[in-house]
Amino acid sequence: MTATTPSDDFGSKTAEIAVLLQSGDIEQAVRTSGELLADCDNTLRSLHNSGRPVDEAITRFVEAAILHIHSLRQAKASADAFSCAVGALLTVEVYQAGESVDASRKVRIYTFAIYSVIDCFDRMGDATGSSDEDHRGYILSYLASLLYHFYKETSAVTPDDPSLPEAYRFLSAIKDSGAIQTPTVRLGEKDVNPSTSGPLLIDIMSRAAALGIYA
Numbered sequence: 001m002t003a004t005t006p007s008d009d010f011g012s013k014t015a016e017i018a019v020l021l022q023s024g025d026i027e028q029a030v031r032t033s034g035e036l037l038a039d040c041d042n043t044l045r046s047l048h049n050s051g052r053p054v055d056e057a058i059t060r061f062v063e064a065a066i067l068h069i070h071s072l073r074q075a076k077a078s079a080d081a082f083s084c085a086v087g088a089l090l091t092v093e094v095y096q097a098g099e100s101v102d103a104s105r106k107v108r109i110y111t112f113a114i115y116s117v118i119d120c121f122d123r124m125g126d127a128t129g130s131s132d133e134d135h136r137g138y139i140l141s142y143l144a145s146l147l148y149h150f151y152k153e154t155s156a157v158t159p160d161d162p163s164l165p166e167a168y169r170f171l172s173a174i175k176d177s178g179a180i181q182t183p184t185v186r187l188g189e190k191d192v193n194p195s196t197s198g199p200l201l202i203d204i205m206s207r208a209a210a211l212g213i214y215a
Contacts, residue, residue, distance in 0.1 A: 010036075010060055017067050026074045033068035037084075040064045041091070048095055058097040062088065062105050069112045078119035083215040085113035086205055093198035103153040107163040110147040114170060117143070120213045135207040137179075142200045144174060145181040149194035 013036045020029035040061040047054045065088035072081035089109055092101055117139060127133040151167045174180065184191035185200055192199050208214035 082116035
């Protein structure tokens with residue numbers, strides 16, 4: 001019998017999750033994708049702590065995150081899906097591995113994050129105060145601006161990438177709202193380059209926690 005390599009195991013797990021989603025076994029898909037994401041996170045941390053390259057590990061981590069976020073969205077767990085999306089994006093920034101992750105994958109995660117947080121807002125109903133309204137506005141503006149940045153980057157390289165149509169629909173719907181900031185995003189008194197999105201993601205997390213939707 002041929003021994004299973006880590007790469008084979010990762011591929012078999014992603015295939016298993018895809019089958020679970022296709023068959024409608026969403027609860028098991030959430031569990032299996034969550035376990036895979038945790039394994040990828042542990043591997044990433046171990047490699048980083050030992051000073052070894054993390055490029056392949058960060059790619060697998062992002063792929064596992066996409067599957068888990070998608071599974072959570074299928075389970076209608078919008079707050080968990082949003083939290084996982086933002087947390088995964090921030091992990092990429094923490095490990096300074098942004099260049100190892102295709103922009104198209106970031107487009108997918110930002111799209112998931114936006115639709116998940118909109119679902120959360122819809123379930124919460126109208127904002128109960130000016131601070132809540134401000135938090136919602138900033139979260140959507142920052143996410144939309146970051147999505148726009150990586151949408152442009154992806155479309156310039158692979159205009160037929162399957163991640164683009166859904167992102168385009170959202171960006172087109174809000175293009176006249178003033179929510180999209182480009183080429184930089186204003187954070188307090190600083191202008192942040194979207195390619196280094198860590199400060200914006202931390203602010204998003206903080207505002208979402210204040211609204212009670214960051215798990």
